Amino acid sequence: MTESSSTTVAAAAPPRARQLVSQLLQGDQPYMLYVAFVIMLVVFSAASPHFLSFDNFLNIGRQTALVSIMAVGMTFVIIARQIDLSVGSTLALSGMCAALAMAHVYDSWLVGAVAGIGTGALVGFINGVLTTRLAIPSFLVTLGTLSAARGLAMLITDTKPVIITSDPYIELFGETTFLGIPAPIAWTLLAIVIGILLLHFSIYGRQIYAAGGNPTAALYSGINTRRVTTLAFVFTGMLAGLAALVLSARSHAARPDVVQGIELDVIAAVILGGCSLFGGRGFILGTVLGSLIIGTLNNGLVLLGVSSSLQLVIKGAIIVAAVAFTKR
Amino acid sequence: MKGMDSRFRGSDGISSTATSNSMNSPAQLSPQTPLVRVSGVTKSFGGVHALRGVDLEVFPGEVHALLGENGAGKSTLIKILSGVHKHDSGRIEIAGREVRFASPAESRAAGVAVVYQDLSLVESLSVGANLMLGREPQTRFGFLKKRQLMTEVSAFLREHGIPLDPRATVGSLPFAYRQMTEISKALMGDVRILILDEPTSALTEGEEKILFDAVRTVTQRGVGVIYVTHRLNEVFRISQNVTVFRDGANAGSFVTAKTDMKQLVTAIVGPGHAALGADAPIQKTREVAVSASKPVLTLSRVTNDCLNCVDLNVHAGEIHGLAGLIGSGRTEILETIFGLRAVEQGEIRIEGVALSNRKPRTAIEQGVALVPEDRQVQGLVLDHAIERNLTLPRLPHFSRLGWLDRIGAMTQARAVVSKLAVKAPSASTVVKNLSGGNQQKVVFGKWHQPRPRVLLLDEPTVGVDVGAREEIYALVNEAARSGTAVLVVSSDLAELLRLCDRISIVADGAIVETVGREAIDGTEALHHLIQLPRAAAQAS
Known part of the structure; x- marks a missing residue:
């Protein structure tokens, strides 16, 4: 750097660490999200004596694990200016494939894991290829796979659940603890760390931001936007597969009719977390926070004894209000 | 009326009628x-x-x-x-x-x-x-x-x-x-x-x-x-x-x-601004021996849905203009060279090397750079920081096994910002907040390091103010002086005459003729050259 740069680049250049922290915590959004979360914690703590406890927070973590894991992938898809409505169905199909592979191919947790995550990757790949090669809007493509993958999951066993007997599998994905952290939360943390590394520290992260922020400019900069976008769908599918492993291990069975409608919670978490539906903006920790806000809301309303019907209404209103609030 | x-x-x-009268x-x-x-x-x-x-x-x-x-x-x-x-x-x-x-x-x-x-x-x-x-x-x-x-x-x-x-x-x-x-x-x-x-x-x-x-x-x-x-x-x-x-x-x-x-x-x-000297007669400090050196960029009989047998040579250090009406195929020539359009027949060589399947990525690897016509749509991700935009075409250079060299990227971005005198508080400033001229400098900055072999410019100074325009001309001249072959499309004929060593007239997806700068006597003459092919077509 030359002397003149000090005038144009000004007094910028904060220490590297601070810059890093600000990018991870803030994204492009102000701190309103954190404020909203804290307000919610305070309100529930004041209203319910059971809310503010370590066990309850672990509870929230376990309950939000599925949404959080898939929301990490959805962050990539939405940053790429796409949407994936099929994550819930992908989860169901992946769980069935994992359980069936263990029941009929070889009874090992590894076979189940490969089958589950592989199925998710395949559905994601199909979503990505149809979206980028045939130029069908991803909303329509994934609306199709939302229905098709669910139907396929039900077809395989004629809607019957598949029992999982592999104890190592149930231990690893559902019941063990790593350093005191319950498995579902540990797998969520792993997904978050991978998401952060990919999005904020890899070349691929830069490409996906550009492909969503301005696909034309990305193309004119030599970026293979099709490949980049397809990979986002594949990654999301794989995480839906991981979520399927966690869910099936906890319930000792894979069922084809699980988590219907979960895609809406996943998308709400990502948008709440500061992603722009117009692409090019978002950050992983925001998504995590968005997911925690939704989870905390569910948990807190249950503790307050609010009826489940009213819970839905309150949840919907708070999500819309929070998005309006954070977008200013 | x-x-x-x-x-x-x-x-x-x-x-x-009553209302319009009043x-x-x-x-x-x-x-x-x-x-x-x-x-x-x-x-x-x-x-x-x-x-x-x-x-x-x-x-x-x-x-x-x-x-x-x-x-x-x-x-x-x-x-x-x-x-x-x-x-x-x-x-x-x-x-x-x-x-x-x-x-x-x-x-x-x-x-x-x-x-x-x-x-x-x-x-x-x-x-x-x-x-x-x-x-x-x-x-x-x-x-x-x-x-x-x-x-x-x-x-x-x-x-x-x-x-x-x-x-x-x-x-x-x-x-x-x-x-x-x-x-x-x-x-x-x-x-x-x-x-x-x-x-x-x-x-x-x-x-x-x-x-x-x-x-x-x-x-x-x-x-x-x-x-x-x-x-x-x-x-x-x-x-x-x-x-x-x-x-x-x-x-x-x-x-x-x-x-x-x-x-x-x-x-x-x-008063007292550098641009004031701009009206002085151009003094070419560059010596371009167009005939002597081997061309850096060669198009031979390039044909596709928009182009019809385009032949073109651009030499190292040459600034070559493409003049023509809108829709004549000027932009399409640049896009084809950059790999955005397929070549159906003929070939494009960069320093003698032809590629069978041109894509923007491979063109960039060959040292081709494009400053596109519409900087807001094609050139920049407006919502992103200057640094992100500058790094975009060079991501492989900042890659260590797929991981981003964040410090390297930021350091180079700062260097480019100061070298091109982009007026911005920092390299993290969002591009959307810059003026047109400074945005255009960022687009140029994307291709600043390393020096491209072939620099393609499409309307490089549209919506750019007088001061920044001079700075951009200086950048183009500097690139040519350091040996880059420059190909410029512009509707501003005075701009072509100021910058170029040779100018090719484009009409109906083909190059009609190529003339040396010294053979053109002012914008009026160039204007006639551009209109000539159309007039001829209408006459026949």
């Missing part, structure tokens, strides 16, 4: 009453004083040029006149009546029409439907009279000599034609004051002439025109008076006939 509006109001001609009749105003009088208007955004008390008077039938660098306050004043912003203090009169527009609709109702640089057309509709949007002729039951709509629009376009097909879908038109649609749309209503914000930035000279004729036609109706431009030669061709803004204040008012280029540039950039 009077009463023209009534014909475009639909079937009930009687009532609307609105449009120039006789209502004495020529001494200005249509627009702006006096002492101020406006600040936050702590930034965008306008510090400016004055402007526009009379009926006058074309008044408004000049100034980006950030001088022109856009702010236009936004106040069009009702987007409200002024803080000062006085604005339209036809002698003080106004304070609360919304664009109020401004429009008072007869102020603005044609912005960024267009406001519905791309999925036809030209005709766009022109009549919101005032479509209807049957008694509210159904659209489509045939009547098209007839009216055709008549209007014919009358103004505007070469647009009312049935064409706007989204399918080249940029210049969309711009003409936008201007036609502004002309169709009850317009008393027409504000044109850089209307010619993407027009060729032929289209420019059509636009100017249309502008003259409306001024005969008593309309006052405020004409914002960065191209000074246009000022002398179209305007009667000139007002110059600098740093949010008046920097001079001139009668066009009594001023000259030099005086205007001085007023725009202020």
